[in-house]
Amino acid sequence: MxxxxxxxxxxxxxxxxxxxxxxxxxxxxxxxxxxxxxxxxxxxxxxxxxxxxxxxxxxxxxxxxxxxxxxxxxxxxxxxxxxxxxxxxxxxxxxxxxxxxxxxxxxxxxxxxxxxxxxxxxRSRIIYASKDRVEPGEVQTYEDLADPKWKGRICTRSGKHSYNLSLIGSMIEHHGAEEAEQWLSAVKDNLARRPQGNDRAQVKAVKEGQCDLALGNSYYYGKMLTNEKQPEQVEWAKSVNLIFPNQDGRGAHMxxxxxxxxxxxxxxxxxxxxxxxxxxxxxxxxxxxxxxxxxxxxxxxWSDLLKEHMSDFKADEVNLGDVVKHRAEASRMVDQVGFDN
Missing domain, CATH: 3.40.190.10 (Periplasmic binding protein-like II)
Incomplete structure (x- = not known):
């Protein structure tokens, strides 16, 4: 400040x-x-x-x-x-x-x-997928991000950011600490670059071919698609499909x-x-x-934009208090697996 x-x-x-x-x-x-x-x-x-x-x-x-x-x-x-x-x-x-x-x-x-x-x-923590390089249905869950097929193909901001700590916390809540850490380590191995930038920067990286999948909050899609001051962000948004994960299971993380x-x-x-x-x-x-x-x-x-671009989806209804209590453990995991290195 x-x-x-x-x-x-x-x-x-x-x-x-x-x-x-x-x-x-x-x-x-x-x-x-x-x-x-x-x-x-x-x-x-x-x-x-x-x-x-x-x-x-x-x-x-x-x-x-x-x-x-x-x-x-x-x-x-x-x-x-x-x-x-x-x-x-x-x-x-x-x-x-x-x-x-x-x-x-x-x-x-x-x-x-x-x-x-x-x-x-x-808001949901969704997967932004390249329209050109990722087939529909090829990735459907957060767990899929650990698949070796995505090696060198995923972008995200820092694991220590609050949005990612929340997602990791949800993995701990649903799978337990040991399995969640194994998942995080595997996702780290699949990163295309060191975690950096904000959520919009990850979609830009998909547009530019640096990666094929990116994690980001859902509302950034609307912000990019309507950004008249920076029209290049409209093109970033148009280059991706939005995936709300785990629709056949617990639902997308909120x-x-x-x-x-x-x-x-x-x-x-x-x-x-x-x-x-x-x-x-x-x-x-x-x-x-x-x-x-x-x-x-x-x-x-919903707003007209949400109705047009985000079909109704299943949201995870776990109490967020049970997710956020894992923040400290999630932060430790980020360090343990060297996620941001």
Whole structure:
């Protein structure tokens, strides 16, 4: 974080502290980007009359919560991945979300068993396959990625990235640690290059012939296909088929963006109203349109792009709390097999 960003964040926090006792306000620490959250918060304020104050940051918000302790002005934590939600629970920074509305709106596998967090949007960790060099049906499961036939043909970002740690955690949950490590080692042997870049960079590598298969989150397909500022990304997207793995078994691995109630929330009632709103039909539709993610609430219509390019698929319904608890072990495995080397 630059010095300027630190200064601006400090100013924002001072403003939070000045309004901390207003009953008709809610203070939010958000890892999610402003363009995603701002329209939702404006709709929330219009519906409830509750003003939403928000700080946006890519990192450091949990550390700030720890530092602030019981004096923290934060009411709600919004994250772009399940990892920070798990970390917030481990650091004892959150309180249970006691809401029948949330429990009714969001399936149990997208909620903490102890009500310590709730998913707001879902995405799948899918396989992007070259249209030119991979036949339909040639790869169908995550387990298939360990097949020696793919030696030198797979690209992915770092194994230590939260998205991949989540996938490895799901392999541990479903297969046990020993088998999951054997799988990860075999996938490592099949890599076309050292793990590098982000998810979009892997699809670019497929387009350029550096590899034939790549791991990536599903919503990046929509981001690439509609990228008018960088039209080359449209061509990357058009070069691949999307594979939602394990459709004949447990289903494709899912992860979430989510929300948690801050442990010392000064506006607890307003905070719960906000979380309830974010699981409402209106908010879930807005989420689906803006970032090409899947609503966590059943029955919400997908965006037109998702309906056109991603047919209905079977999602893994293992509780994500049972997956995320393996993050530390997954990280150790990445080191053990030398995945990023």
């Amino acid at each position: 630059t010095a300027k960003k630190v200064l601006l964040t400090g100013i924002a926090l001072t403003a939070f502290a000045g309004t901390a006792q207003a009953a008709d306000e809610v203070n939010i620490y958000s890892y999610r980007q402003e363009f995603l959250i701002k329209p939702l918060l404006e709709a929330f304020t219009q519906e409830t009359g509750i003003k939403a104050n928000v700080i946006f940051s890519k990192k450091g918000l949990l550390e700030r919560l720890e530092h602030e302790g019981a004096n923290s002005p934060a009411d709600v934590i919004l994250t772009s991945d399940i990892g920070p939600l798990h970390d917030a629970v481990e650091r004892d920074l959150v309180a249970p979300i006691d809401s029948d509305v949330v429990d009714s709106n969001v399936p149990s596998h997208y909620r903490s068993k102890e009500d310590k967090w709730v998913g707001l949007t879902a 992860s979430i963006s989510g929300a948690a109630l801050a442990k010392h929330a000064p506006h607890k009632d307003a905070a719960i109203k906000l979380i309830e709103f974010l699981t409402s039909e209106q908010a879930q539709r807005m989420y689906a349109e803006v970032n090409y993610e899947f609503p966590v609430r059943p029955g919400i219509e």
